[in-house]
Every structure is written in C-alpha cells, then in structure tokens.
Amino acid sequence: MKKDLNILIVGVGGQGTLLASRIIGQLAVELGLDCKLSEVHGMAQRGGSVVTHAKLAQKVDSPIIALHDADIIVSFEKLEALRYTNFLKEDGVIVVNNQEILPMPVIIGAKEYPQNIIAELEKTTKKVVVVDALKIAEELGNTKTVNVIILGVLAKNLGIEMEIMVKALQKCVKPNFFEINKIALEKGYEI
Amino acid sequence: MKKLMLGNEAIARGAYEAGVRVVSAYPGTPSTEITEAVVKYDGVYAEWAPNEKVAFEVAIGASFAGARSMVCMKHVGVNVAADPMFTAAYTGVNGGLVIVAADDPGMHSSQNEQDTRFYARSAHIPMLEPSNSNEAKEYIKKAYKISEEYDTPVFIRTTTRLAHSQSFVTEEEREEVAIKPYQKDITKYTMMPASAIGRHKAVEAREIRLAKDIESSDINTVELNDKKLGIVCSGVVYQYVKEALPTASIFKLGMVYPLAIERLKKFANEVEEVIVIEELEPFFENQMKANGIKCRGKELFSKQGEISVSIIKEKILGISQNIEKKDLPVRPPVMCAGCPHRGVFYVLSKMKLTVSADIGCYTLGAQAPLSAVDTVVCMGASLGIAHGFEKALGKEGSKKVVAVIGDSTFVHSGMTGLVNAVYNKSNMKLLILDNSTTGMTGHQEHPATGITLSGETTKKLDLVELVKVLGADSVNVIDAYDISGLEKLLKSELEKDGVSVIIAKRPCALLNRNYPSAFSIHDCKKCGMCLKIGCPAIEKQKDGSAKINPSLCVGCGLCKDLCKFGAIEEGKK
Numbered sequence: 163m164k165k166d167l168n169i170l171i172v173g174v175g176g177q178g179t180l181l182a183s184r185i186i187g188q189l190a191v192e193l194g195l196d197c198k199l200s201e202v203h204g205m206a207q208r209g210g211s212v213v214t215h216a217k218l219a220q221k222v223d224s225p226i227i228a229l230h231d232a233d234i235i236v237s238f239e240k241l242e243a244l245r246y247t248n249f250l251k252e253d254g255v256i257v258v259n260n261q262e263i264l265p266m267p268v269i270i271g272a273k274e275y276p277q278n279i280i281a282e283l284e285k286t287t288k289k290v291v292v293v294d295a296l297k298i299a300e301e302l303g304n305t306k307t308v309n310v311i312i313l314g315v316l317a318k319n320l321g322i323e324m325e326i327m328v329k330a331l332q333k334c335v336k337p338n339f340f341e342i343n344k345i346a347l348e349k350g351y352e353i
Numbered sequence: 354m355k356k357l358m359l360g361n362e363a364i365a366r367g368a369y370e371a372g373v374r375v376v377s378a379y380p381g382t383p384s385t386e387i388t389e390a391v392v393k394y395d396g397v398y399a400e401w402a403p404n405e406k407v408a409f410e411v412a413i414g415a416s417f418a419g420a421r422s423m424v425c426m427k428h429v430g431v432n433v434a435a436d437p438m439f440t441a442a443y444t445g446v447n448g449g450l451v452i453v454a455a456d457d458p459g460m461h462s463s464q465n466e467q468d469t470r471f472y473a474r475s476a477h478i479p480m481l482e483p484s485n486s487n488e489a490k491e492y493i494k495k496a497y498k499i500s501e502e503y504d505t506p507v508f509i510r511t512t513t514r515l516a517h518s519q520s521f522v523t524e525e526e527r528e529e530v531a532i533k534p535y536q537k538d539i540t541k542y543t544m545m546p547a548s549a550i551g552r553h554k555a556v557e558a559r560e561i562r563l564a565k566d567i568e569s570s571d572i573n574t575v576e577l578n579d580k581k582l583g584i585v586c587s588g589v590v591y592q593y594v595k596e597a598l599p600t601a602s603i604f605k606l607g608m609v610y611p612l613a614i615e616r617l618k619k620f621a622n623e624v625e626e627v628i629v630i631e632e633l634e635p636f637f638e639n640q641m642k643a644n645g646i647k648c649r650g651k652e653l654f655s656k657q658g659e660i661s662v663s664i665i666k667e668k669i670l671g672i673s674q675n676i677e678k679k680d681l682p683v684r685p686p687v688m689c690a691g692c693p694h695r696g697v698f699y700v701l702s703k704m705k706l707t708v709s710a711d712i713g714c715y716t717l718g719a720q721a722p723l724s725a726v727d728t729v730v731c732m733g734a735s736l737g738i739a740h741g742f743e744k745a746l747g748k749e750g751s752k753k754v755v756a757v758i759g760d761s762t763f764v765h766s767g768m769t770g771l772v773n774a775v776y777n778k779s780n781m782k783l784l785i786l787d788n789s790t791t792g793m794t795g796h797q798e799h800p801a802t803g804i805t806l807s808g809e810t811t812k813k814l815d816l817v818e819l820v821k822v823l824g825a826d827s828v829n830v831i832d833a834y835d836i837s838g839l840e841k842l843l844k845s846e847l848e849k850d851g852v853s854v855i856i857a858k859r860p861c862a863l864l865n866r867n868y869p870s871a872f873s874i875h876d877c878k879k880c881g882m883c884l885k886i887g888c889p890a891i892e893k894q895k896d897g898s899a900k901i902n903p904s905l906c907v908g909c910g911l912c913k914d915l916c917k918f919g920a921i922e923e924g925k926k
Contacts, residue, residue, distance in 0.1 A: 196520075197520070198519065199519040200519075203517050208686040209689060223592045224592045225520065225589065231662075245679070245681055264902075266684070267721075268682050269891065270887065272721070
C-alpha cells in the first residue's frame with residue numbers, strides 16, 4: 163500500500179457513509195498513520211449530496227482533499243460518483259455502487275437522471291470498479307452490509323491487506339454484527 | 354491515549370480535562386456535538402437550554418458561583434446571546450467562563466455566514482481559534498487559564514471544517530478545579546451605571562494588559578521558511594496553507610483577538626511580502642493595515658464561502674485547476690420520506706397562502722415542488738413577520754398570511770412573538786409543527802419533549818396549555834398526516850378574528866423507525882398528483898407514471914390520500 167492515501171467517500175444523506183469513514187479512521191490507527199476525516203452534518207444529511215474526506219499519511223495537514231488529489235473515490239450512488247470526479251487524480255480509482263437514488267429535480271420531472279454514467283466515469287479514469295453491493299448484500303441476507311461490501315472493494319483496490327481491514331472492522335462494529343460484516347468485507351474483497 | 358475525535362468532541366474533552374462543571378447550550382450546526390459529548394463525562398453537568406441567551410446566563414451564573422463553565426452555540430446563536438455576553442465582558446468571571454462560537458463559512462447549514470470574530474472585538478472578549486482537534490482540546494484549557502487570570506469570558510471560535518473534522522487527540526487526566534468561593538461584590542456583579550462605569554475601565558485595562566502579554570505568548574507561532582512570502586492565518590486555514598504553500602513563512606494566530614500587533618510587525622519586516630488568508634471578513638487584514646503593516650488579503654480572496662488548498666494555489670501560485678463543468682441534476686436536502694411536515698406544506702401550497710416560516714427542517718418546505726415558504730429570517734422570526742404583515746396590510750390584506758414554526762424553535766424564541774401578537778390585538782394565524790424533537794440538528798431534546806440532555810424524564814412543557822395561557826383566542830391540535838382535516842381547519846381559522854394557533858402533531862419520521870411496509874402503485878393514471886408532495890420515495894417514470902421506491906418508502910400513506918384513482922395500495926406485512 164502507498165503511504166499517502168486520499169479517499170473521498172460520497173453518497174446520499176442517510177446512506178450510512180459514516181461507518182465506512184469510522185472504519186477507515188481505525189485503519190489509520192492499525193497502520194500507524196496520521197489521519198484526518200471530514201464529515202458533513204446538519205442540513206445536507208437530509209437526503210442531500212454528502213461527502214466525507216479521509217486522508218491518511220505520515221502527517222496530514224488539510225482535512226479536505228484538494229481538487230485532483232483523491233487516490234480513490236468511493237461512491238454509494240452512481241450520480242454522486244459523477245458529481246465529484248474533479249477530485250480524482252489522473253490515475254485514480256473510482257469504486258461505484260451500481261445504485262440510483264433519484265434527486266428531487268429528477269423525481270418531479272424537471273431534470274433527467276444522466277444516462278451512461280459508468281461510460282462517463284470511464285472517460286475520467288481507466289480504473290472504474292462497478293459493484294452491485296445491494297444485490298450482494300441481499301444475497302448475504304442483510305442489506306445493511308452494503309457499506310462494508312464497498313469497503314472490501316476499496317481495500318482490494320488500494321492493496322490493503324485483508325487482515326488489517328478485519329482488525330479495523332472488528333473495532334468499529336458491535337460483536338454480534340462482526341461475523342456478517344466480515345463476510346461482507348470478504349465478498350467485496352473478492353470482486 | 355491517542356484517539357480520533359471530531360473538533361467538537363475534542364472541545365468537550367478539553368472542557369472535561371479543564372475541570373469544567375457546568376455546560377449549557379442550544380443545539381446548532383456546527384456546534385451541537387460538543388454538548389452531546391460533554392454530558393457523557395463524569396463530573397460535568399450539561400444541559401440543553403431553550404435558547405442561547407438562557408444558556409449564556411446559566412454559564413454566567415455558574416461562573417459567578419465559582420465553577421468553570423462553558424456555553425456553546427453556532428454563530429447566529431451568538432446574536433441571541435449577545436445581550437448577556439456584552440455585559441459579562443464587564444462583570445468578568447469568578448470561575449473561568451468559555452464561550453464556544455461555531456462559524457459556518459460556506460453556509461453548509463446556516464442562514465448567513467457572519468464572522469463572529471467581530472463580536473470579540475466589539476465586546477472586548479479575547480478569542481482563540483484552534484486549527485485541529487488536539488489544538489481545540491489544548492486551547493480550551495488555555496482559555497480557562499486566560500479567563501481566570503484576566504477576569505474575562507474567553508471565546509473559542511471554530512468553523513465547520515474544524516468542528517466536523519476528526520483528527521488525533523491525546524487524552525489527558527482531568528484537572529480537578531475547586532469551586533472558588535463566591536463573595537458578594539456589587540461593583541463587579543451588579544451592573545448598574547455606578548458600578549458599570551468602573552467595570553468599563555477594568556475592561557479596557559484588561560485588554561491593554563492582555564494585548565501586551567500576547568506579544569510574547571506561545572499561542573501564536575511563527576514558522577520562518579522562504580522569506581519571499583509570509584502568510585498570516587488562523588484556524589483550519591493554517592492547515593490549507595501548510596498543504597498549498599509548504600515552503601512559505603507562516604504567522605499562525607492562535608489568539609485572533611486581541612492581535613499581537615508588534616510581533617506581526619516584526620514578521621512583516623522579516624519577509625518580502627505579507628499575505629493574509631482568512632475566511633469571511635478582512636478581520637486581521639484591516640487591523641494590520643490600521644497599524645501600518647503592509648499586506649494584501651481580500652484583494653485576492655473572497656469574503657464569501659470557504660477557502661481551500663486549491664483556491665490558495667490558484668490565488669498565490671497562479672495554478673488554476675482544470676475543472677470540468679457538468680450539467681448534473683443537483684441533489685439538495687429534502688424532507689425525509691414520511692416527514693410529518695410534508696403534508697402541511699402541501700396544504701399551505703395548495704391554499705396559496707403567504708407563509709412566514711422559521712428555522713428547522715421545515716425550511717425545506719421552500720423548495721420545489723412544495724414551494725410553500727415565502728420568508729425565513731432567523732429563529733422565532735416567523736411570528737413577528739406574520740404580525741408585521743398584518744399591521745402593514747390590515748386585517749383583510751393579510752388574510753392569507755400564516756406563520757409556521759417548529760416545536761423546538763417555538764420554545765427557543767417564538768413564545769414572545771405570540772405574546773406580542775396577542776397583546777397588540779393581532780389576527781395572526783400560527784401553525785406549530787410539533788415533531789417532538791429538534792430535528793435538523795440531529796434530534797435533541799427540548800422542554801416540550803419532557804426529557805433532559807442526560808436522558809432523564811422531567812416536567813414536560815405542554816404546548817397546548819402554553820399557547821392558551823399566552824392568550825391565543827383559538828387553539829386546535831391536529832394529526833400532521835390529516836391533510837384534508839388540516840385544510841378544513843385552516844380555512845375556518847383564517848376567517849376568524851383574533852390569534853389562532855394550530856398545533857400539527859406527529860413525531861419526526863426518523864425517531865421511531867418501526868415503519869409500516871412500503872406502499873405501491875398499480876395502474877397509474879399519470880395525473881401527477883402524488884408527485885406534488887415531493888416525496889423522495891415517489892419517482893416519475895419516463896412514461897409519466899409514478900412509481901414508489903420500496904427501499905425508501907416508509908408507508909406514511911400521504912400519497913394514498915392524494916390519489917383520486919385509488920391506484921396506491923398499502924403494503925402487506
């Protein structure tokens with residue numbers, strides 16, 4: 163794994179991106195790296211577009227990732243991945259959950275949900291990983307594992323060892339949810 | 354032990370370690386989590402107050418009594434607390450008193466982006482601004498020392514990016530600070546002209562002493578590197594500067610008021626050019642210029658919004674970022690599926706009423722497709738504004754005006770507006786949307802929920818009895834989901850003389866998540882009726898028909914009530 167790591171986690175308020183950022187924070191502890199996480203609270207959480215910045219390095223200054231400086235964008239929703247591509251490094255990775263949540267302008271018919279989002283993302287970078295996390299989670303029998311499945315994909319693409327990820331996970335979830343989340347993490351890692 | 358903490362959690366930790374005993378606050382993004390975190394520490398009493406003014410007065414009382422106390426608020430809360438604050442600057446303290454004020458540059462969750470630093474200058478209260486979580490914890494402890502040594506309240510200023518960013522904090526032991534004895538002293542604690550004249554002198558003397566001492570304090574730091582460029586900055590902007598300009602010389606202000614002017618002059622002499630980088634107003638820049646320090650600031654950087662690493666690189670290094678412009682549908686925050694406010698705003702919009710709304714989740718009623726809100730100014734303003742409409746336009750002219758406020762906001766500062774309307778013979782119509790919580794800030798208790806910050810049950814403020822006692826001529830309670838009932842009730846109340854209050858009651862949809870099954874649509878006639886309520890769970894298909902997204906629907910049934918064709922079905926358990 164590289165020493166400096168900028169991870170941008172995006173999605174829709176209410177999708178539960180906060181557990182993902184907590185696990186990444188714990189990952190920094192396990193790796194002995196400095197870390198800053200920047201979250202969104204308040205109004206935007208009500209179904210709005212939400213962004214979490216996670217930065218890991220020997221020493222982190224700004225808690226916010228600069229434009230074109232994210233190693234990886236992890237998106238819990240397709241349109242949100244497209245919205246934040248300006249943050250991605252030239253050779254960066256996009257992990258995108260293949261789920262569409264329609265924003266209000268689309269719901270009321272004032273705007274159309276963009277077509278061919280994946281193709282658009284592929285114009286930005288060669289490394290686009292599409293995950294059907296909801297389907298995998300349903301197969302696992304627990305739709306709440308979507309975020310951990312996506313984290314598994316992230317870990318694989320960043321070359322983070324499974325063992326360390328499991329350690330970080332264990333410290334962030336309640337003991338009775340650990341097993342199912344561990345399986346979810348492994349499922350994501352296998353993609 | 355090192356631990357990742359939000360800036361707000363670190364402030365709470367700092368207060369605990371500093372031996373703070375009493376904390377009072379009203380929730381407000383981005384300050385809310387401080388109070389939620391500090392209540393968990395042993396030895397700290399913490400509470401939600403009905404508003405920031407009361408919270409401030411509680412903190413003053415605890416300080417006078419001899420305990421270290423803290424009051425926390427968002428920037429606009431400082432406006433509410435300004436009255437006791439300006440005079441607390443005169444009385445000074447007994448136990449240390451710290452005011453945490455959280456600014457929101459960029460307005461992530463606010464109605465303005467005022468710069469609280471001006472309050473420090475205007476009230477003559479020293480202000481510190483930390484740049485990361487660990488510093489936040491340390492600065493709180495320093496603030497108590499300054500407070501007691503200089504006999505003054507002390508501000509800690511944060512911004513959203515500090516409050517809501519996590520970084521590592523080294524936890525230390527709590528310092529047990531004994532309660533100082535209280536001694537009656539009307540020259541210090543009773544502010545009437547004779548004593549206040551004396552205290553004003555003390556305030557000025559204190560500020561001169563502090564400004565002199567701050568010149569040699571280690572709270573401001575100078576990093577001399579490349580002497581071509583010297584940056585003056587504070588708070589989280591320092592972190593952006595470190596990343597954007599790693600070779601620049603930096604004067605980092607830990608104390609943002611009063612400024613260490615002599616040391617800044619020295620710094621300016623040591624570098625070829627000084628650039629001040631500060632979010633919002635030219636607070637440092639103007640004071641530096643007034644003291645003859647040549648510098649640039651706001652000619653490069655905007656007074657609006659946040660500063661970032663990219664903006665600094667662009668303005669100072671001329672590196673412009675290649676930003677691809679995209680025409681994507683925006684995703685503004687919306688009322689949640691099942692939100693009890695939705696039906697109310699649908700009715701208000703349908704009746705084409707002029708709605709003077711307030712601060713809370715229901716502000717979202719302004720957005721399409723509900724588009725029901727006309728005015729929003731500040732906490733509690735809805736009542737005064739509706740009353741003002743009537744006094745300007747007369748009874749007939751203002752017949753379509755309705756004030757709308759939430760339960761927590763009504764308790765915060767709506768009650769006095771109601772008293773005024775009754776007293777001044779208004780015909781104001783008021784809707785209180787009682788969702789049994791403080792919603793937007795993340796579900797905090799308040800006097801009308803009957804539960805305290807620490808989770809204990811307490812005497813519950815009865816809103817119905819309250820508005821009756823305040824003198825409302827007509828008081829009705831209705832289920833917020835009953836939209837036809839509400840429409841009928843509104844029509845009849847709007848015809849009445851006198852002050853009417855309708856309490857639309859239904860707990861926030863996020864409070865009890867034991868939802869009925871998702872509804873579904875069969876044989877849709879494409880009339881678009883159900884789309885008018887702006888529910889995130891109802892999606893318009895390409896062929897014009899509506900579809901319910903089962904993963905988002907919480908089964909509130911509002912859409913079913915609206916469908917004239919009976920196409921919407923309840924979900925089966």
